[in-house]
Amino acid sequence: MAQSFERQKAKPHVTEEWVGRVYTLLCIFLLVATIFSMVYFVASRGLTTFFGDGVNVLELLTGIKWNPEGEPAVFGALPFIFGSFSTSILAALISAPLGFCAAVFMVEIAPRFGRKYLQPVIELLAGIPSVVYGFVGLSVIVPLFRDIFPGQGLGIAAGALVLSIMILPTITTIATDALAGLPSGLKEGSYALGSTRWQTISRIVLPTTLPALLTGIVLGIARAFGEALAVQMVIGNAPHIPRSLFESTSTLTSAITLSMGNTAMGSVHNNALWSLALILMLMTFIFVFIVRWLEGRSKI
Known part of the structure; x- marks a missing residue:
């Protein structure tokens, strides 16, 4: 009787475990199918430009002139690629020191005050x-740059400054988690050897968590690289390589969002825009691989 009771009691648990496994496998299959479907859809459209429309891959990647309505049509995406990389990297250079300093302040210097007030604000x-970031940039940053620097205020500098504020939470949050997860024995050993707090932070804490900090920077760049609306409002959207930070240019996302709705599906121009989307997707994969590589080099 006791064994029969135990078997009946165990049956619901077995059923729940079986249902959980099936549900988990279905979710994984749906996720994988969605990713592969997106890759196939974008790649099939983007590669049509090269294999169906006769556009040269080298011409698309290195050409500096974008004139899809001309005779003949010219598709040079280098200004868009340059605009995306320049704004993203410059935004990371601005926000990374701020994010690291905020993380060190919240974890090492004033954790009680920082976690209570600074972290919620970030x-x-x-x-x-x-759109709010873009509107603030268009209303505040662009007029400020117009008054201080030559030009109309639209350009890489305005776009990078807006993006730096947008990616600051990503970099700060990852840096804070990395610093908070550092084993306390490392810092205690440093203090026991007579190191000051700043010596411990600069020689023990930051070097040990460097891979995680670099991961935050890469994720911030990836976030900035795929941003469209905010950058589109302040960068000027001119398809040429600028000669200064205060000249108008464009990005891959801006070119796609501005022109995709005005092109006929299946046209050469439309396929070229899908090629730009394919470049964006490939860059996203590269950022993911970099993040995985940095995580594998973590010293913690």
């Missing part, structure tokens, strides 16, 4: 819509 930035 995390609040992540919830603000992109």
Whole structure:
């Protein structure tokens, strides 16, 4: 009787485990199928430009002139690629020191005050819509640059400054988690050897968590690389390589969003825009591989 009771009691658990496994496998299959479907859809459209429309791959990647309506049509995406990389990298250079300093302050210097006041404010930035950042940049940053520097205020500098504020929560949050997860024995050993707090931070804490900090920078660059609306509002959207930070240019996302709705499906121009989307997707994969490589080099 006791064994029969135990078997009946175990049956619901076996059923729940079986249902959980099936549900998990279905979710994984759906996720994998969605990713492969997106890759196939974008790649099939983007590669049509080269294999169906006769556009040269080298011409698309290195050409500096974009004139899809000309006779003949010219598709040079280098200005868009240059604009995306320049704004993203410059934004990371601006926000990375701020994010690292904020993380060190919240974890090592004033954790009680920082976690209570500073961290909620930084995390609040992540919830603000992109259009708000773009509107603030167009209303505040662009007029400020117009008054101080030559030009109209639109350009890489304005776009990078807007993006730096947008990616600051990503870099700060990852840096904070990395510093907070550092084993306390490392810092205690440093203090026991007579090191000051700043010596411990600069020679023990930051070098040990460097892979995680670089991961935050790469994720921030990936976030900035794929941003469209905020950058589109302040960068000027001119398809040429600028000679200064205060000249108008364009990005891959801006070129796609501005022109995709005005082109006929299946046309050469439309396929070229899908090729730009394919470049964006490939860059996203590269950023993911870099992040995985940095995680594998973590010293913690």
